[in-house]
Amino acid sequence: MTQRSDTSESIPTTGSVQLVPDPRSLEVLGRNHTLEAALAELVDNSIDAGAKHVLIRFVRDGERLVRLLVVDDGSGMADERIDIAMTVGGARSYDDGEIGRFGLGLKAASFSQARSVTVVSAAANADAVGRRWHLTKAKQDYRCDIVDPAFAHALLAHDWGFPESPTGTLVRWDDVKGFPTVASPTAVERFLQSAFAKIRAHLGLIFHRILTRGDVRLLIDVEDAGDIVLRTEVPALDPFGYHRTGAAGWPKRIQVGRGKRKLVLDCHIWPGRANADEFRLDGNLIERQGLYIYYNDRLIQRGGWNGLCHADKQLNLARVALDIDGDVEQVLSLKPEKNGVEVGPAFGPSIVAAASSDGTTFSDYLDHARGTFKEANKRRRTRQPVLPPGKGFAPKLRRSIGRELPLKNEDPIEVRWKRLPDADFFDIDRDGRILWLNKRYRKALAGDRRGGLNDLPVIKALLYLLTENIFAGQNMGPRDKDNIEVWQAILTAAAREEAE
Ligand SMILES: Nc1ncnc2c1ncn2[C@@H]1O[C@H](COP(=O)(O)OP(=O)(O)OP(=O)(O)O)[C@@H](O)[C@H]1O
Ligand SMILES: [Mg+2]
Known part of the structure; x- marks a missing residue:
């Protein structure tokens, strides 16, 4: 008795029926x-x-x-x-x-x-x-x-x-x-x-x-x-739209295969703790790391590693651009919904085996992206905590200060305008945690822009960086007092210059 389940190569048929797909x-x-x-x-x-x-x-x-x-x-x-x-x-x-x-x-x-x-x-x-x-x-x-x-x-x-x-x-x-x-x-x-x-x-x-x-x-x-x-x-949203690379020497190009099977991977590293819309996209950072595949310049995959590695938080800065103009035999094929590709058996091994012109491999790339991420977070952890910026600082500015520096869980520093009795540019109210700016210069500094609560972010950011530890200290030493005197003299001269 044979153990084979089908005994003939071809299947015998006796005719055909037309089966129109059900609507x-x-x-x-x-x-x-x-x-x-x-x-x-x-x-x-x-x-x-x-x-x-x-x-x-x-x-x-x-x-x-x-x-x-x-x-x-x-x-x-x-x-x-x-x-x-x-x-x-x-x-x-x-x-x-x-x-x-x-x-x-x-x-x-x-x-x-x-x-x-x-x-x-x-x-x-x-x-x-x-x-x-x-x-x-x-x-x-x-x-x-x-x-x-x-x-x-x-x-x-x-x-x-x-x-x-x-x-x-x-x-x-x-x-x-x-x-x-x-x-x-x-x-x-x-x-x-x-x-x-x-x-x-x-x-x-x-x-x-x-x-x-x-x-x-x-x-x-x-x-x-x-x-x-x-x-x-609808404005363009470029997932590679950073202002400055996250790691020197990147992006690097890794080329895989030849001729019709060629793939070109442009491996980018975003700067640590990036927060631009182009980086955040829909906010789901774990899914937005990985391969960005373009078919005739239309993005058909926005992140995901297709089995090259596991997504993890430390790879959030890694995004790779890959251009295709059709299916690549044995390597990858488009999904009809145009929301991704299916990869073939040659995909992973060929990428793992390839290197850029300076000898960088894909796994080096992943290491670098992880390293950039860890480094950025480590630096932040070793920085001295500061008093949080409060009212008067634009929300985006507050967020970016919070990303760079650990914030103390204390009352924030507010920055406000009022008419100060003399020509001084600013005044520090340590007990009230208010940094006063002299209203008489407001118009000159803001120009034609509307003077809202969150106006003049650059000046406010600079003053915050300058004065934060004056607010934070237990009491003001002679050194602090002298510093304030110096800043006051110089900034007041600058503001008057601006007002003329
Ligand atoms: N806005 C349009 N202007 C001109 N022709 C159109 C338009 N929309 C659809 N068509 C025609 O209808 C056809 C069918 O469109 P459909 O989106 O269903 O398939 P496709 O674009 O050919 O392929 P795919 O499934 O990859 O989208 C198109 O190939 C095109 O010839
Ligand atoms: Mg179509």
Whole structure:
């Protein structure tokens, strides 16, 4: 008796049946998309169509959000093209540099968020066309509605608040699943506030290279009973946007493989205790360390080590930029949701074996990034604790003082303006922990800027550094008194100079 479970190489068949996918599959297509990731898919398409402007518009009807529109001034689609566009997996050929690849994005993104998606479009020298997928209807027999061309034309001809264009595309989502379900203005406002923040952060990051080049402008707004409110533009958010490298000699480039299998890793180290928006991103630093993978300049992975090492806090400063223009055989392939790559068996070993031109390996890089992190924290721990800065110091300034120096758990030093009796620039009230600045110089120093509570951060920061230990000491010695005299004389002369 043979132990093999199958006895023949080929499988005998007796005919075939056609099994059309159940339309239910439409609904599960983009299940793991968030709203902002789904919108990124639509923006991908607009960018591929050469759009200069893309507008994301929430349409509000008082206490409800009713729909969402994404409008662009790209090259648009004519009749034949729009049917392929609405087809799940619809195939076309792609030019070099395009973000599209799978023929899924529009459908997956739309059905992950809405029960109905309408696309209207106008290409050069062609009439406007439109199609609509409605989930309940599609589920019966995959039938897609043809939108009245006159309606499509009128929609596109609307003034969208960017320069008029003869071509363009509009995608409209109705019955959006994630919108607040209760009719309440506060619920709508809260929703919009958080959606705007997420969309700005996500799209600003994903498309930062394209935005920085100025190829396209991404706009978001809300239409409320015909009025346009809250219009903002998405700013680029560069995850490598530090002002100064965290470690001398970095970034370094490690090249892996050759020819079609070549990967180029640009290994960066952020400065210790960085706090810029570009560093913090969504605040989840452990997940934002690692590989930043760009497919035709569109970020498709924002952090993660893909098995190269374990994420840990000490690697928070390590970010690696990796550019690809397609799948790399045996090494990595794109995921259809464009939110990461799958790595193949050759990925890890080839990177571990490689080195930069000066002989630095990937594991040296990780050591350096950890070292920079530890060093930065160690230095902070050995610094003398100081009195915290209080009112009058801008919040960002307070935070950055707190990051550099350990703060004592005591009353803070305030800095305030008042008219001092004579020409002195400042006065120190040790008991009240107030650093007074003479109001008579305020205007001269602040110039045309508005003199708010947190004005003149540079001068305040310098004075804080100078005087903190005067406030902190038990009592003032002769040395302290003399110092104050010197500072007073020099700063008063400087302030008078400024005032003249
Ligand atoms: N805003 C648009 N302007 C012009 N053509 C568009 C637009 N949106 C979609 N299309 C057309 O519809 C097609 C299908 O879009 P879809 O996002 O579903 O797939 P894709 O972009 O081809 O591939 P991927 O799944 O990688 O996104 C696109 O290839 C494009 O031809
Ligand atoms: Mg696409």
